[in-house]
Amino acid sequence: MIRLENVAIRAGSFRLANIDLEVATGRYAVLMGRTGSGKTTLLESICGLRSVTGGRIFLMDEDVTGFKPARRGIGYVPQDPALFDTMTVREHLAFAPAIRGWNRAELTERVAELSELLGIRHLLDRKPPGLSGGEAQRVSLGRALAGRPRILCLDEPLSALDDETRAEMQQLLRSVRQQSPVTMLHVTHQAGEARALADQVLVLRQGRVEPGT
Secondary structure, eight states, rough: EEEEEEEEEEEEEEEEEEEEEETTTTEEEEEEOOOSSSHHHHHHHHTTTTTSEEEEETTTTOOTTTOOOTTTTTEEEEEEEOOOTOOHHHHHHHHHHHHHTTHHHHHHHHHHHEEEEEEEEOGTTGGGOOOOOHHHHHHHHHHHHHHOOSSSEEESTTTTTTTHHHHHHHHHHEEEEHHSEEEEEEEOOOOHHHHOOOSSEEETTTTTEEEOO
């Protein structure tokens, strides 16, 4: 569950105020809005990457407003995959579990599980400079899921992909939702993505989050 109550955010001269939003546990919500409306700013605040100036953020009924990102239990997929050039795909998938102190057997099992789900087993020993855009985004998604987060936030993850790869990634996201008990909030300005993926559509319009159609 994701719930925002009367949240206010300031980013330079840009401001959002009195934002209310709720996504029930297990739902796939898509947040839409025009470029510059504040979608990414709002998502970053939920993840703890940007501080709020007012209101409260609840995740799974816990007030996390003052929590650092690592304590929020969120997997985050940015628009740019932001992979480390010096790390293999295997190392990316193992990164979050390793930080959380998982043992070697647990790490090996989780990497195998994710690489199978995401169709990247053949890429495990590759590094990001040799990956296509779609492959890199699959690795970014796997890295976000690796620590078994309660919530997955995605910031326009398909915007840089060609039509064929975008369709493949949409199918992959549907598979992830079916196989992982995770609540998802996906930011996009593409109505087609919302129709393909969401069971809840929200629209950020003129500083308010409204139900979409």
